Amino acid sequence: DTGVSQNPRHKITKRGQNVTFRCDPISEHNRLYWYRQTLGQGPEFLTYFQNEAQLEKSRLLSDRFSAERPKGSFSTLEIQRTEQGDSAMYLCASSPSPETQYFGPGTRLLVL
Amino acid sequence: KQEVTQIPAALSVPEGENLVLNCSFTDSAIYNLQWFRQDPGKGLTSLLLIQSSQREQTSGRLNASLDKSSGRSTLYIAASQPGDSATYLCAVDHTGGFKTIFGAGTRLFVKA
Numbered sequence: 001d002t003g004v005s006q007n008p009r010h011k012i013t014k015r016g017q018n019v020t021f022r023c024d025p026i027s028e029h030n031r032l033y034w035y036r037q038t039l040g041q042g043p044e045f046l047t048y049f050q051n052e053a054q055l056e057k058s059r060l061l062s063d064r065f066s067a068e069r070p071k072g073s074f075s076t077l078e079i080q081r082t083e084q085g086d087s088a089m090y091l092c093a094s095s096p097s098p099e100t101q102y103f104g105p106g107t108r109l110l111v112l
Numbered sequence: 113k114q115e116v117t118q119i120p121a122a123l124s125v126p127e128g129e130n131l132v133l134n135c136s137f138t139d140s141a142i143y144n145l146q147w148f149r150q151d152p153g154k155g156l157t158s159l160l161l162i163q164s165s166q167r168e169q170t171s172g173r174l175n176a177s178l179d180k181s182s183g184r185s186t187l188y189i190a191a192s193q194p195g196d197s198a199t200y201l202c203a204v205d206h207t208g209g210f211k212t213i214f215g216a217g218t219r220l221f222v223k224a
């Protein structure tokens with residue numbers, strides 16, 4: 001068990017480009033969460049998967065954002081037509097139960 | 113709408129001092145409350161989880177208390193060390209594990 005991994009760790013892109021992030025949860029964790037964190041703030045919930053089903057989406061997840069978890073294993077978060085306001089740390093977490101969440105190291109996105 | 117507030121926003125203390133971090137929340141109908149630690153540019157590490165039926169949890173030099181009726185939690189750190197320097201985040205959960213609401217955190221610096 002190597003913990004939750006996220007790739008890439010850093011991404012710099014130009015406004016208008018599409019980006020995709022990947023999260024590999026701890027094996028056998030059926031719950032997976034995505035959060036966004038801006039400087040000086042706590043993480044904000046984006047979306048939640050139980051196995052392959054996306055059960056909850058925040059209003060923060062605009063039409064430009066989409067998340068998938070095919071086969072209930074890894075997950076991807078795609079941002080289309082990136083804007084400067086999308087610059088943030090994107091955190092993924094997994095858990096085996098509705099309690100402690102195990103966080104990955106995050107993907108830091110900078111939109112120029 | 114649940115709001116989580118953490119006071120102080122930042123704290124600097126000499127090594128060896130005992131300290132208390134505060135967290136308040138507006139809706140007392142919570143499922144659990146967690147305290148996390150975040151090192152700069154990194155993901156979150158869970159420190160303590162308190163179920164809604166519990167009053168406190170302890171782990172080593174850390175003790176967290178929960179008073180649901182007043183909407184407050186405290187994290188007590190005994191005999192602080194420079195390695196304790198980090199941001200401490202409080203988070204509450206209503207719905208059994210998703211849509212966790214975080215506070216903005218307290219940035220702690222322990223001087224050697």
